[in-house]
Amino acid sequence: MPQPDLKKLNSSWTKFDVVQVIELAAEGRLEQAYESKAGIDLPVLRGFLGIHSFDEPFPDYWREIKKFPKQLRLFALLATIFTHDQNIRNFADSFAKGNMRGVQIVKGGKQGTNLRRALIISGAALKNYQNEKEVPYDLSALFEEGKVGRLFCHVLKQRLIKIGHESEELEDFNDFLKICFSYQFYKVLSLTRDQFKRWLSGESLNLEDEIFNFSQLKIYKNIPMIKMNQWLNEWDDVNYSSDELRRKPEPVAYIFSMDARLLKKLSDVHRRKPDKPRDEDTHVQRNLNESRISEINSYIEGGFPWSTLSTNEQRSFENQKLKMPGFLPTAIIANIIGPNEKRNNKSIKEEDLIKVDAPDDQYQATLRIPEHIFDKNWEPDLKPIEIIDGQHRLWAFNEDEPLSGNFEVPVVAYFNLDRAWQAYLFYTINIKPVKINTSLGYDLYPLLRTQEWLEHSKEGLLAYRETRAQEIVEALWNYPDSPWFKRINMIGESGGPTMSQAAFIRSLSNSFFKKRNGLFSSPLSSNDVLPWTRTQQAAFLIILWQEIAKSVSVTDSEWANALRNEDRQLKVHEDVPKWDLAFTSKNSFLSRDQGVRGISLFANDFFYVAAGYNDLPFDEFDFDEEDEKSITINALNGTIEYFKSERTDLYNLIENFGKCACNVDWRTPSSVFDQTSKRDYQMRYKGSSGYSExxxxxxxxxxxxxxxxxxxxxxxxxxxR
Structure with a gap:
């Protein structure tokens, strides 16, 4: 079934008729034009009215809107805007500025000039801007009447049906809202999500009441804090120097939470200046990265991986399932400026100082913010808090933005910390730590292997499956006792081993790491994920192939004997083969893609079923690995020994798997056969269908x-089957 697509809203905006329909609505001649089907471009009129053909009845909401003359033109304007997907994108992404207002940027072409004209004749913009490239507009009068919001629901529902949604999806108001939110329709109207919801549900909005009043945050004027006593006696011996901006710090810091908007208003970020020599620049922070701020803003709205999508992808209704909470649990590191401090030759005023009330005999403290700071006009030369780390998180918030709910950020604050120590903290937080690689993350939290929301991220499950499969293939190739030791063509070498690295990776990705019922990537019947690390996964597969190779070496089957008796000369670079020719011959499917993937697919399904029974110790591995960041030979030695000595039931099952697997004829059609019919039978294993065969x-x-x-x-x- 085709997915809904905004591009199906495609009324022509190169014709002036898209402006004329607003005049028709305002003059009460809309129904007359509908009945006469004359004097206006009919496709434009159909798109505007929200009908598929003129055989449909005239929509009743176009009669109802005439009862609201103050809002009629603006209502018609929005109905016109919502006839083309490009308008929706432009208003949501570029024009809207919030608070029910925006600025149209007029680009060349009829669409831009017609849109400018529509804004003017609807009353949203002043006529003075009829020749300007930037056109400010105001939609606030439209939202003063809640009943108009209910009527506008009909416009939006019709547009949603036109782009591919079913009317049943829109019957429940909350479901309808979710779909509207997914296309960011509220941004087109320069509303917040909460305002959009309230207006469509019939609530009138007053601009003055809707603009966020910063004084509402006075609730935070006295903030409880926890003292963090963090000082060792040995630190008293450090060389402290006020001349070097390293005076001795206080032995305590403070932990608290604060509304992100308030913290931003209270804060300065003293950034390095490129026009000053580095030895004279005492500031800590680098310049703001606007793209980073935008990324965090998207993350706050929709979490990960939704925030990594393009704007168009974020609007896709299908991608709404990728939305997650935009948690910001990591503390912002701040410094509360003390009396008489200066920054950039600016001094902090005494009345702007934030007080720290911290009795010596208590673990609690209180942050006291002067009341005048909550005045919207408060803009001092030097603010009382400076941000050491976390500037981009903080600047993702707008101080004047009304939030639907609460968003406090955790803060670790020092009092009057000298600037060299601020630089020291910035270094230890941002430069010294080593980020763990993605693959290790899936070992530390195995549940991540099953999370659907990770499917669409660049660092997500697909990356885990392919990266982990590659790590295991390298282990199979590099481990001396592996049947695949130096027998995988790792670089596509001509004349090298018949099994390529790429084919082996695909075999593992499509079996043990497959999305559904993959032993290493899916929940078992208990909904738990097998918590094996990369070393345990590699050890299991090495043992599996060892047991298959051992069983092949002792089988007296016709197919194995035929391969052993082939006339084969060793190549110059080869040693005497450690494993049986029935396993290693180029005429054995066991050394080729069809056999490797066939074994991998069946082994995964077999052991996945076995693990789901919970009668064998699949998840009981109680030993420490020497290096959890990579698969080492020593780690494999220990893990394989543990499998064989401590998990004998599981090891015996792997042994029996190897014995059973030998009962299949693994010869390729290129091998020697005593009967043509046997060769013909083996032909069914060739090609991609050979895996399932x-x-x-x-x-x-x-x-x-x-x-x-x-x-x-x-x-x-x-x-x-």
Whole structure:
């Protein structure tokens, strides 16, 4: 079924008729034009009215809106704007400035000039701007009447149906709102989400009441804090120097939370200046990165990975499922400026000082903010708080922005901390720490492997699956006791091993790391994720292939003997093969993509079923790895030994898997056959269909096993055929 697409709103804006329909509505001649079908471009009129054909009845809401003459022209303006997807994008992304107002940027072409004319004749913009490139407009009068908001719901619902939504989706008001929010329709109207909701539900909005009054934040004038006593006696021996801006700090810091808008208003960020020598520049922060601020702003609105999408992708209704809370749990590091301090030759006024009330005999303290600071006109030369770390998070908020709910940020604040110590903190926070790699993150929190919201992020599940698969393939190739030791073509070398690195990675990605029922990537029947690290995953697969190779080496099957008896000369760069020719021959599917993926697909399904039973110790690994950041040979040695000595039931199951797998004929059609019919039979394993054919063949031989566990688990796999 086609997905809804705003581009289906495509009325022509190169014709002046898109402006004339506003005049028709204002003069009460809209229904007359509908009936006569004359004097106006009919496709434009249809799009404006919200009808598919003139056989449909005249929409009743166009009669109702005439009862509101003050809002009629603006209502018609918005109905016109919502006839073209480009208008919606422009108003939401570029024109709207909040507080029910905005500025149109007129670009060349008829669409821009017609839109400017529409703003003027609707009364949203002054006629004085008819030749200007920037046209301020005001929609506030439209929202003064809540009943008009209810009528506008009909306009939006019609547009949503036109782009592909079903009317049933829009029946519930909350569902309708979610869809409108997904396309950011509220931004088109220069409203907040809360204002948009209230107006559409029938509530009148008054501009003066709706503009955020900063004095509302007076609730924060006395903020409780926790003392953080963090001082070792040895630190008294550090060389402190006021001349070097390193006077001795106070032995306590303070932890509290504050409304993000208030903290921003109270704060200065003293940034480095490029026109000063570095040894004279005592400021800590780098310049603001506007793209970083924009990214954080999107994150606050919709979390990760929604914030990483393009603007058009964020508007997609399908991508609304990617929205998550935009938590900011990391503390902003700040300094409360003390008396007589100067920055850039500016002094802080005594009345602007923030007081820290911290009795010595208590663990609690209080931050006391002077009341006059909450005046909207308060703009001192030097503000009482300076930000050491967290400037971009803070600047993602607008001080005058009304929020639907609360957004406090955690703060760790020092009192009168000298500037060299601020630079020191900035260094230790931002430069010294080492970021963990993405792959390790999925080991530390295995539940991340199953989160749908990570599917669409660049660092998400697809990256985990492919990166982890590559790490394991490298381990299979590099581990001396692996049957694949130096037998994977890692760089596409001509004449090298028949199994390429890329093919092996695809085999693992499509089996053990597949999205659904992947042993290393999906919830088991208990909804728990197998918490194996990369080393444990690699060790399991090495043991699996070891047992297959060992079983192949002792089997007396016809197919294995035929491969052993082939006339084959060692290549110059090869040693005497450690593993049986039935396993390593180029004429064995076990050394080729079809066999490797066939084994991988079946083994994943088999052990996934086994792990779901909870009768074998799949998740009981109680030992420490020497290096959790990479797969080392020593770590593999320890893990493999642990598998074999401490998890004997699981190891025995892997042994039996290897024995059963040998009962399939793994010869390629290029091998030697005593009968043509046998070669023809093996042809079914060639090509991409060979993967599923090997899966079926493995199922058949496993169903014949006498092993109790094998029979139990494989019996649950017949419906996967």
């Amino acid at each position: 090997f899966w079926k063949s493995l199922l058949d031989v496993f169903l014949e096993s006498d092993n109790e566990f094998v029979k139990k688990y494989v019996g649950q796999m017949t419906d996967m």
